[in-house]
Amino acid sequence: MKKRETWGKEFRKQLPLQIFVLSGIVYLLIFNFIPMFGIIMGFKDYDIVMGVEGIFTSEWVGLKYFREFVNDYNFANLVKNTVGISLLKLIFTFPIPIIFAVMLNEMKCLRFKKLVQTCSYLPHFISWVIISGISFQFLSSGGIINTLLMSLGLIGQPIGFLTDPDLYWGFAVLSDVWKEMGWWTIVFLAAIVGVSQDLYEAAQIDGAGRLQRIWHITLPCIKPTIVVVLILALGNLFGGGLSGSNFEQSYLMGNSMNKETSQIIQTYVFEVGLAQGRYAYATAVGLIQSAISLVLIFSSNFFSKKVSGMGLF
Amino acid sequence: MKARTKKLTALLLTGCIASTGLLSGCQSNNESQKTASDVSGTSAASGDGKKESSDNGTETTELDIFIDMNWWPVDTFTGIIPEEIEKKTGVKLNLTIAADDNQLGLMIASKELPDLVFTTKDLDRLSSSEFCYSYNELIEQYAPDFEPEELLVNIAKSFSTDDNYYTLLNCLSTNEEWEQAPAGAPGQACIYYRKDIYEAMGSPKLETTEDLMDVCAKVQEEYPDMVPLGLGGFWKLQPISAWLGASGGNTYQMQEDGSVVHYTSAPEYKEYLQYANEMAQKGYITAEAYANENENDSHQQAYSGSCFLYTWYLSPSSLQTLNTESQKINPDAQWAVLQPLGQANYNTTKGWAGTFISKSCKNPEKAIQFVQYMFSEEGRHLSKWGREGIEYTLDEQGLPVFSDEWKETKKDPDAMNEKYNQYFYLGVTGVDELLGDYMDMAEEDLADCTAYKDGYVNYPEIAIATPVSSSDEGVIEAKLKEMLKAEEAKVIFSSDEEEFEKNYANLQENAKKIGVDQLNEYMTEKVKEVKAEYGL
Numbered sequence: 015m016k017k018r019e020t021w022g023k024e025f026r027k028q029l030p031l032q033i034f035v036l037s038g039i040v041y042l043l044i045f046n047f048i049p050m051f052g053i054i055m056g057f058k059d060y061d062i063v064m065g066v067e068g069i070f071t072s073e074w075v076g077l078k079y080f081r082e083f084v085n086d087y088n089f090a091n092l093v094k095n096t097v098g099i100s101l102l103k104l105i106f107t108f109p110i111p112i113i114f115a116v117m118l119n120e121m122k123c124l125r126f127k128k129l130v131q132t133c134s135y136l137p138h139f140i141s142w143v144i145i146s147g148i149s150f151q152f153l154s155s156g157g158i159i160n161t162l163l164m165s166l167g168l169i170g171q172p173i174g175f176l177t178d179p180d181l182y183w184g185f186a187v188l189s190d191v192w193k194e195m196g197w198w199t200i201v202f203l204a205a206i207v208g209v210s211q212d213l214y215e216a217a218q219i220d221g222a223g224r225l226q227r228i229w230h231i232t233l234p235c236i237k238p239t240i241v242v243v244l245i246l247a248l249g250n251l252f253g254g255g256l257s258g259s260n261f262e263q264s265y266l267m268g269n270s271m272n273k274e275t276s277q278i279i280q281t282y283v284f285e286v287g288l289a290q291g292r293y294a295y296a297t298a299v300g301l302i303q304s305a306i307s308l309v310l311i312f313s314s315n316f317f318s319k320k321v322s323g324m325g326l327f
Numbered sequence: 328m329k330a331r332t333k334k335l336t337a338l339l340l341t342g343c344i345a346s347t348g349l350l351s352g353c354q355s356n357n358e359s360q361k362t363a364s365d366v367s368g369t370s371a372a373s374g375d376g377k378k379e380s381s382d383n384g385t386e387t388t389e390l391d392i393f394i395d396m397n398w399w400p401v402d403t404f405t406g407i408i409p410e411e412i413e414k415k416t417g418v419k420l421n422l423t424i425a426a427d428d429n430q431l432g433l434m435i436a437s438k439e440l441p442d443l444v445f446t447t448k449d450l451d452r453l454s455s456s457e458f459c460y461s462y463n464e465l466i467e468q469y470a471p472d473f474e475p476e477e478l479l480v481n482i483a484k485s486f487s488t489d490d491n492y493y494t495l496l497n498c499l500s501t502n503e504e505w506e507q508a509p510a511g512a513p514g515q516a517c518i519y520y521r522k523d524i525y526e527a528m529g530s531p532k533l534e535t536t537e538d539l540m541d542v543c544a545k546v547q548e549e550y551p552d553m554v555p556l557g558l559g560g561f562w563k564l565q566p567i568s569a570w571l572g573a574s575g576g577n578t579y580q581m582q583e584d585g586s587v588v589h590y591t592s593a594p595e596y597k598e599y600l601q602y603a604n605e606m607a608q609k610g611y612i613t614a615e616a617y618a619n620e621n622e623n624d625s626h627q628q629a630y631s632g633s634c635f636l637y638t639w640y641l642s643p644s645s646l647q648t649l650n651t652e653s654q655k656i657n658p659d660a661q662w663a664v665l666q667p668l669g670q671a672n673y674n675t676t677k678g679w680a681g682t683f684i685s686k687s688c689k690n691p692e693k694a695i696q697f698v699q700y701m702f703s704e705e706g707r708h709l710s711k712w713g714r715e716g717i718e719y720t721l722d723e724q725g726l727p728v729f730s731d732e733w734k735e736t737k738k739d740p741d742a743m744n745e746k747y748n749q750y751f752y753l754g755v756t757g758v759d760e761l762l763g764d765y766m767d768m769a770e771e772d773l774a775d776c777t778a779y780k781d782g783y784v785n786y787p788e789i790a791i792a793t794p795v796s797s798s799d800e801g802v803i804e805a806k807l808k809e810m811l812k813a814e815e816a817k818v819i820f821s822s823d824e825e826e827f828e829k830n831y832a833n834l835q836e837n838a839k840k841i842g843v844d845q846l847n848e849y850m851t852e853k854v855k856e857v858k859a860e861y862g863l
Binding site: 063 | 429449805813816
């Protein structure tokens with residue numbers, strides 16, 4: 015009885031903070047947990063004309079749609095593109111903000127540092143719709159880049175930046191790095207700012223050079239932040255890692271010419287589920303991707319604990 | 328005290344944010360839950376639609392309409408024709424134009440449909456009591472004197488999910504009606520060419536597809552900054568496909584033995600792809616133009632003088648637009664219609680687009696009465712020809728003769744859209760549209776356009792037999808379409824013959840995997856059934 019009173023008292027004391035937490039829980043419940051009932055559609059012969067009750071009353075078809083997807087002529091290509099683009103983004107977009115943050119931290123001129131920081135994170139606020147429009151202006155056959163290269167005599171024919179399937183992956187990764195690098199740099203910069211200056215002073219007295227200080231102090235001190243960000247990035251690997259940009263990029267910059275390398279599971283789900291109205295099939299395909307992502311986040315957390323002794327949960 | 332105020336503010340803010348988020352997320356669409364019987368009490372007098380007083384003193388009901396065509400040239404219900412329609416029906420439309428091909432699918436999935444939907448796609452999904460009111464029920468309740476043509480009703484029932492019909496398709500005319508039409512040709516893909524440049528090159532022979540290749544070579548040589556053939560978004564290489572005996576943009580093809588096959592299974596398909604590949608290898612078409620699906624973006628290459636030939640929809644207004652827009656940049660630019668260079672095109676149409684009255688419609692009574700008017704002779708003629716006695720009069724053969732003011736305005740498509748606005752032809756027949764487009768066209772251009780009518784034939788039975796999207800065959804058809812978007816481009820833009828053969832074999836293998844044989848078998852049988860049932 016006494017314990018309950020204490021709990022209640024404690025809760026009232028923390029009420030303003032608890033409300034923030036509760037809001038988040040309610041949000042998750044309504045928008046993330048309750049819709050999970052819809053997963054059942056992936057196992058049923060559901061058609062949208064059956065209405066909401068059709069989700070429960072339609073015929074059970076088991077793994078029919080899962081088998082259909084795995085046997086689809088495009089399955090291997092979709093998985094290859096999804097995994098390929100995602101891994102490339104992880105390899106390039108994850109370490110670059112760390113390196114950039116360290117470099118910025120080492121800058122002496124505060125004004126220039128702020129200018130670089132501002133310029134680098136501004137693209138984060140531009141939507142992918144705008145970026146796809148800008149890309150067209152810059153990279154189309156009559157765009158600025160091709161015109162410049164041709165006028166300099168470096169190329170004879172325009173390069174199909176937007177149509178050549180061999181260039182799509184590189185384009186996706188580069189544009190993602192350009193757009194999101196500055197934003198994630200702020201997170202790592204914040205972690206670096208939190209590192210005690212005493213450590214640097216002590217290292218300096220011991221004769222440590224700049225690179226040694228970075229290697230032995232800065233990076234180890236921001237390791238917890240790096241690990242958390244890495245686990246989050248791995249959890250959203252198929253979504254595009256840190257920026258979660260895979261769908262937008264593929265949908266807006268993909269076309270019939272580069273579809274071979276630009277189509278990913280998410281755009282496939284969108285096209286099949288919404289454009290063709292096959293909600294049950296799209297649910298099954300989406301579920302396969304979610305299951306793989308779940309495995310990834312658990313395994314990355316497990317390995318992170320093993321290697322660094324730190325994990326998200 | 329200060330801390331307490333802070334706490335209170337934080338509490339209030341959190342509460343506001345949470346409730347706003349929840350309320351916006353949980354917003355229910357109560358309107359969409361209405362059934363036909365629920366609305367029996369809803370009338371113009373008691374409806375929820377916004378009302379305002381129109382010029383003639385009667386009340387006007389505003390209805391929201393989604394136009395599922397991203398190329399639609401007008402975005403307001405203004406101009407002499409819409410205003411007259413408003414006077415006659417008491418309905419004013421608020422337009423939303425589709426941003427892309429997937430928007431309607433998204434709206435159906437979220438059940439966020441406006442009052443009316445005008446579309447050529449998703450006909451079977453919308454023909455369901457889950458989303459729309461059936462015409463037959465609404466007619467019984469609100470427009471008992473509306474008697475749509477039996478063929479239109481049967482066609483609408485052919486893709487309905489139940490025994491009701493939920494729309495009527497416009498722009499349908501029989502082969503006999505097309506044949507009797509005095510001028511012009513049914514809607515189809517064609518090629519426009521720069522007449523001024525053609526003449527400057529000495530008017531080289533241009534009567535066959537081989538000649539076309541030679542002329543492209545000449546253009547490339549004499550005008551290196553120009554792409555010989557520009558592609559108009561969706562229309563891509565459709566006219567060339569038709570001239571070479573392939574599908575010309577149709578999904579199915581009637582074979583000599585009476586079977587009906589998906590166009591990839593027709594023997595002419597490979598010949599067309601080889602021709603297209605030759606054009607691509609020689610640089611007569613560009614990958615970028617092929618990849619562009621947006622018609623309005625594609626037009627820029629023609630307007631700016633970047634291409635010599637341009638594929639687009641055959642119509643006087645397209646020709647007029649090309650000339651007007653191009654001459655803004657180059658006053659000497661002169662476009663003309665290139666007469667067919669091979670076989671005549673065919674069509675598999677059961678009509679074009681239908682107007683659906685969604686379950687969230689504010690005023691179904693007004694909506695069905697509006698549709699009734701648009702399908703009446705008066706409504707059909709008004710929407711495409713303007714006001715009788717002012718914009719047109721009928722001659723002794725019943726054909727429209729247009730006023731000088733109309734003809735003058737038509738020379739500038741933008742002025743035409745602004746002043747008259749012919750784009751609310753929701754209920755016209757194919758021939759109504761044709762007469763509205765061609766009766767005032769210059770003789771020389773008219774002859775070029777009319778050449779597309781020779782040998783033209785429509786197979787409505789193929790259109791009616793097309794599988795509904797939820798059936799196994801419907802899924803195969805959709806998957807083939809999706810697969811071909813990428814694979815066809817790969818074949819056409821193969822760098823050499825070896826790669827072409829490899830990519831073509833891959834395309835055919837994928838089509839087989841998806842189930843093209845099953846689809847061909849189904850279509851052949853179904854078309855026979857439809858022909859017997861409809862007496863076609």
